[in-house]
Amino acid sequence: MIGKAGVKRFLLSALIPFLVLVAWQLAVTNGLASRQMFPPPTSILGDFYDMLKSGELTHHLGISVLRAMVGFLIGGGLGLLFGLLNGLYRRTEELLDPTIQMLRTVPLLAITPLFILWFGFGELSKVLLIAMGAFFPLYVNSFLGVRNVDSKLFDVARVLEFSRFHQLTKVVMPAAMPNILLGMRLSLSTAWLCLVVAELMGADQGIGYLIQDARSYMRTGVVFVGIIIFAVVGKLTDSLVRVLESRLLQWRDSYKG
Amino acid sequence: MTAEALEISQLSKTFRTADKATHVLDNVQLSLKKQEFVSIIGPSGCGKSTLLKIAAGLDVDYEGLVQLDGIDVSGPSKEKGFIFQEHRLFPWATVEKNIAADLSLKNPEVRQKVDEMIELVRLQGFEKAYPKQLSGGMAQRVAIARALVRNPQVLLLDEPFGALDAFTRNHMQESLLDIWRQNKTSMLLVTHDIDEAIFLSNRVVVMDARPGRIKAIIPVDLPYPRNRVSASFQQLRTQVLSALDHVEEEGNSYEI
Structure with a gap:
């Protein structure tokens, strides 16, 4: 699958990051930048290797991923459920949607202190914060997905006498799938963002804690490792959903650029 | 069990808006025998598609009688295939x-x-x-x-080949005949193509617009497969064309 063209494309996209790293390394080793503030890439790599070997990194990463996943499953799951429900039934939409839209405008960062007040610094407040962040993108997009279903296909479902269940599984869900998957991607990235916020606010485990702890001891290299881990895992989960997208949506006949 | 697959009698439908009422269908009588192929042809706005939707149970806002195999049509079902x-x-x-x-x-x-x-x-x-x-x-x-x-007991087709090019349309008409011969399902086809109606059906129903009513029912007694360029085919085409052109006396409805 990855042919000569693929390698060429990869090299091209890696060119700028590579040049930046080389310039950084040279600048620090030649004394142009402070070693304390900008540890050279080779020393960051060394920190990364040490943390990996001691098992410190995998331990904290595992904790963070678990928090993000639980939060995403609760928040995203509820978002999907309510999105489908309100998309399907005008009555529940009228009942629930205005309240949900109102809550959506509240900045998450602003309610973090409240969550800590109510639920303390424990896991509950973190998971709830992540769940709240993950709720809205999936809610909005699955709602939109249901409302975008071609009503002509509902006529077909009537003529073929689909049961209510089959209308949902054979018409609504597949038709709304592009939007649901988009919502999933946005929810996952929001969940990851909320995780960082939750762990920086106060935690004794997790990648966020690792960064906060390293900052207080001026271990700038470890701060960089934490940031890079956040970026890499975020990108990986996004790619995972995109793979899912290309599998589930191969039927689509749209412009591919 | 009756010999009729689909029975429509004294069917009328009116679209009502705030200030006026439009008669879409007026006292339509039509019955479709088992294994019969009937085409409905008429100018746009003659209610032929509405008639088909009513027969399918997709439109239940009408006056009159619509029965499939002796049972009132009250909604869409698999018994009435719709294309x-x-x-x-x-x-x-x-x-x-x-x-x-x-x-x-x-x-x-x-x-x-x-x-x-x-x-x-x-x-x-x-x-x-x-x-x-x-x-x-x-x-x-x-x-x-x-x-x-x-x-299905009857297949209802709403201008199914209207969007196809002429060559594909001819080909599709032949395959529809083929399917009909093998499957023996009753067919009710709405079309705006005179040749298509004559090529396919046992009877051609010609409808008139405003209000939509049946103007003529023309039996097609040619053997299958039909030759589109034969003299008898041309003669039937002239007959259908003149029925489409003529506006007959009001209130005429045809019993079968």
Whole structure:
């Protein structure tokens, strides 16, 4: 699958990051930048290797991923459920949607202190914060997905006498799938963002804690490792959903650029 | 059991808006015998599509009697297969899954029937294709297979080949005849193509607009397969054309 063209494309996209790293390394080793503030890439790599070997990194990463996943499953799951429900039934939409839209405008960062007040610094407040962040993108997009279903296909479902269940599984869900998957991607990235916020606010485990702890001891290299881990895992989960997208949506006949 | 598959009598329909009422259908009488092929032709606005929707149970706001095999039509059902002008396949499902629709292909009985239908509409080799990979004619054949796999008593077709090019349309008419000969399902076809109506049907129903009513019913006694350029075919075409042109006396309805 990855042919000569693929390698060429990869090299091209890696060119700028590579040049930046080389310039950084040279600048620090030649004394142009402070070693304390900008540890050279080779020393960051060394920190990364040490943390990996001691098992410190995998331990904290595992904790963070678990928090993000639980939060995403609760928040995203509820978002999907309510999105489908309100998309399907005008009555529940009228009942629930205005309240949900109102809550959506509240900045998450602003309610973090409240969550800590109510639920303390424990896991509950973190998971709830992540769940709240993950709720809205999936809610909005699955709602939109249901409302975008071609009503002509509902006529077909009537003529073929689909049961209510089959209308949902054979018409609504597949038709709304592009939007649901988009919502999933946005929810996952929001969940990851909320995780960082939750762990920086106060935690004794997790990648966020690792960064906060390293900052207080001026271990700038470890701060960089934490940031890079956040970026890499975020990108990986996004790619995972995109793979899912290309599998589930191969039927689509749209412009591919 | 009656000999009529579909019985429509004294059917009227009025569209009401705030300030006026439009008669779409006025006292329409039509019956479709078992295994019969009837076409409805008429100018746009004559209510032929509305008539078909009422027969399908998709439109239940009317006055009069509509019965399928002696039972009142109260809503859409598999007994009345419906082919829309566009194929309306599910874009996310393959050809075989579109035909099966809500039935499971894991059921060997369903599997066998779906395979038979694919053979009937000559789409072997395309079982796993998605609708986007099919031509317009092929997609419409899948739609026909999807209706026929449910053993309908009557197949209602709403200008099914209207969007196809002339060459594909001729080809589709031949395959529809082929399907009809093998399957013996009663067919009620709405079309705006005179040749199509004469080529396919046992009887051609000519409708008049505003209000929509039946103006003439012309039997077509030519043997199948019909020759589109034969003299008798031309003669029937003239007959249908003049029926379309003539405005006969008001209130005329035809009993069959």
